[in-house]
Amino acid sequence: MLAKQKxxxxxxxxxxxxxxxxxxxxxxxxxxRGGRIVCADINLAAAQETVALVExxxxxxxAIACDxxxxxxxxxxxxxxxRWLDGPIDIVINNAGVGAGxxxxxxxxxxxWNWVLGVNLYGVIHGCHVFTPKLRANxxxxxINVGSxxxxxxxxxxxxxxxxxxxxxxxxxxxAAEFQGSxxxxxxxxxxxxxxxxxxxxxxxxxxxxxAHKVMKWTGIEAEGVAKLTLDALDRNQLYVLxxxxxxxxxxxxxxAPSLYARGTGVLNRLLAAKTA
Numbered sequence: 001m002l003a004k005q006k007x008x009x010x011x012x013x014x015x016x017x018x019x020x021x022x023x024x025x026x027x028x029x030x031x032x033r034g035g036r037i038v039c040a041d042i043n044l045a046a047a048q049e050t051v052a053l054v055e056x057x058x059x060x061x062x063a064i065a066c067d068x069x070x071x072x073x074x075x076x077x078x079x080x081x082x083r084w085l086d087g088p089i090d091i092v093i094n095n096a097g098v099g100a101g102x103x104x105x106x107x108x109x110x111x112x113w114n115w116v117l118g119v120n121l122y123g124v125i126h127g128c129h130v131f132t133p134k135l136r137a138n139x140x141x142x143x144i145n146v147g148s149x150x151x152x153x154x155x156x157x158x159x160x161x162x163x164x165x166x167x168x169x170x171x172x173x174x175x176a177a178e179f180q181g182s183x184x185x186x187x188x189x190x191x192x193x194x195x196x197x198x199x200x201x202x203x204x205x206x207x208x209x210x211x212a213h214k215v216m217k218w219t220g221i222e223a224e225g226v227a228k229l230t231l232d233a234l235d236r237n238q239l240y241v242l243x244x245x246x247x248x249x250x251x252x253x254x255x256x257a258p259s260l261y262a263r264g265t266g267v268l269n270r271l272l273a274a275k276t277a
Contacts, residue, residue, distance in 0.1 A: 007142050007185060008231045010034040012085045014077070016068050016127060017096030019046025022146060022189075024053070025223035026093050029231055031059040038081040040066040041096070068096045068123030071130075078130045088138040091234070094127040094168075095146040101158040113160045120164035124171060132175070135184055142185035142234045145172045149192045149247045152254060156265060165190075176239050185237040189230045192247045193221070 019041035047063035135141035
């Protein structure tokens with residue numbers, strides 16, 4: 001008997017935030033698996049660079065400009081993707097995200113709250129809202145929602161980012177329950193530091209930004225390995241992907257000793273305040 005083809009093999013995929021970082025890594029790994037990829041990004045030139053890299057792998061891709069914080073643009077992305085793919089979509093990767101931090105709640109501007117929630121949370125909501133009915137109609141497919149260890153870690157001075165990513169995790173868990181028996185797969189990616197441009201391009205206070213750059217330099221892992229691991233997890237319909245030891249350690253600590261964990265984050269807050277003063 002022939003083995004059933006894996007979901008991520010020869011997949012018709014849509015990747016948001018595909019112009020760099022984890023999104024680009026997902027596009028390239030899908031290409032290596034024989035996929036055709038729609039590379040969506042608010043920066044069209046960056047998405048086109050990813051397309052060129054996919055084509056160098058011998059696979060087809062197209063670039064589409066999309067601001068995921070706007071529902072109409074995600075709806076337009078879905079329609080354009082179906083036209084270009086000339087058929088159903090197999091995989092949607094809601095990856096587009098931005099960073100903000102360095103200020104406590106009450107000092108973080110409402111503009112930054114709206115910006116982060118618009119992209120990190122509503123971008124994922126829009127992607128799930130628009131593409132899930134299409135996947136259900138096909139009876140096959142998968143979604144990867146890119147969260148973060150911030151989905152459950154709640155580190156200080158990262159209020160908007162923490163709130164956005166914890167909501168993404170809750171959304172993914174909700175959909176996992178709703179997908180039971182449907183033939184659809186869903187996975188939440190929750191890494192710590194991955195070597196991307198999110199610190200450079202985010203709205204992070206100067207002192208905290210410098211500290212984050214150093215941490216990413218010394219502890220960050222490459223996006224390529226994260227993409228491969230996560231796509232393999234989607235094939236298995238594995239809900240959680242925590243690719244690093246520190247992410248898995250934080251996950252367990254918070255669940256096994258929540259009060260101790262909360263005190264530890266208070267100590268971290270004081271250390272960060274001293275570090276970034």
